[in-house]
Amino acid sequence: MNRGVFITLEGPEGAGKTTILQLLGAALEKEGHRVVVTREPGGIPIAEQIREVILNKENTAMDSRTEALLYAAARRQHLVERIIPALEQGMIVLCDRFIDSSLAYQGHARGLEIEEIYSINTFAIADVMPDITLYFDIEPEEGLKRIQANNHREVNRLDLETIDFHKKVREGYQLVMNRWKERFVLIDASQSLEVVFEQAKQSIVEFLHKKG
Ligand SMILES: Nc1ncnc2c1ncn2[C@@H]1O[C@H](COP(=O)(O)OP(=O)(O)OP(=O)(O)O)[C@@H](O)[C@H]1O
Numbered sequence: 001m002n003r004g005v006f007i008t009l010e011g012p013e014g015a016g017k018t019t020i021l022q023l024l025g026a027a028l029e030k031e032g033h034r035v036v037v038t039r040e041p042g043g044i045p046i047a048e049q050i051r052e053v054i055l056n057k058e059n060t061a062m063d064s065r066t067e068a069l070l071y072a073a074a075r076r077q078h079l080v081e082r083i084i085p086a087l088e089q090g091m092i093v094l095c096d097r098f099i100d101s102s103l104a105y106q107g108h109a110r111g112l113e114i115e116e117i118y119s120i121n122t123f124a125i126a127d128v129m130p131d132i133t134l135y136f137d138i139e140p141e142e143g144l145k146r147i148q149a150n151n152h153r154e155v156n157r158l159d160l161e162t163i164d165f166h167k168k169v170r171e172g173y174q175l176v177m178n179r180w181k182e183r184f185v186l187i188d189a190s191q192s193l194e195v196v197f198e199q200a201k202q203s204i205v206e207f208l209h210k211k212g
């Protein structure tokens with residue numbers, strides 16, 4: 001059986017990744033694809049427990065390297081339990097955030113260096129990298145405004161970082177996109193939900209078509 005397709009969605013807070021992910025999952029299933037929709041950190045019980053520790057607002061003492069290692073540990077377990085088995089069954093995996101979040105947030109915004117974070121993550125993921133990554137670009141102020149307007153979303157420890165931190169996250173994503181150009185698709189997430197969804201879907205359709 002052919003290996004499946006690993007698709008990740010990335011971007012700053014409030015860019016619309018989670019909303020688009022659900023729409024893409026439903027649209028691809030409707031077209032007959034077998035799809036797994038999942039997220040990081042989390043997606044399976046052990047990784048969801050690690051998520052609780054990382055994002056808990058009370059954990060203000062968390063050291064940046066501890067944070068980076070916890071994200072990598074959650075990623076390892078999620079990959080082994082959920083992503084790799086689905087890919088081996090030929091499924092499409094749609095994942096809300098993956099290694100690029102660690103590179104942008106911990107590598108650049110926390111100042112731990114993108115190459116260092118890539119190195120600890122290669123231990124976690126071995127050679128399993130996304131086939132295609134949709135990057136939803138938005139001004140941090142705009143994304144944070146969207147989150148604040150969403151009463152159903154709980155504010156987490158990372159949301160409470162300064163606006164300068166969130167600006168560095170966006171800058172980090174730009175560096176990461178330049179480094180791994182071949183797998184990135186840039187989408188302007190400030191457009192309407194309908195337009196953003198159509199562009200995201202079209203990118204995946206084109207990718208699947210090219211892959212054959
Ligand atoms: N294109 C859009 N235009 C206006 N509002 C949007 C758009 N996309 C998403 N939203 C709204 O913005 C809020 C944040 O969206 P969503 O949770 O999907 O973002 P996210 O990128 O997953 O955020 P985070 O990574 O911080 O969890 C939601 O209330 C959602 O309905």
Ligand SMILES: Cc1cn([C@H]2C[C@H](O)[C@@H](COP(=O)(O)O)O2)c(=O)[nH]c1=O
Binds near residue numbers: 101
């Ligand atoms: C995978 C990953 C995530 N983060 C940050 C990004 C967000 O602030 C939170 C996750 O919350 P979301 O509502 O699910 O987007 O965690 C990170 O800093 N590093 C990572 O590797």
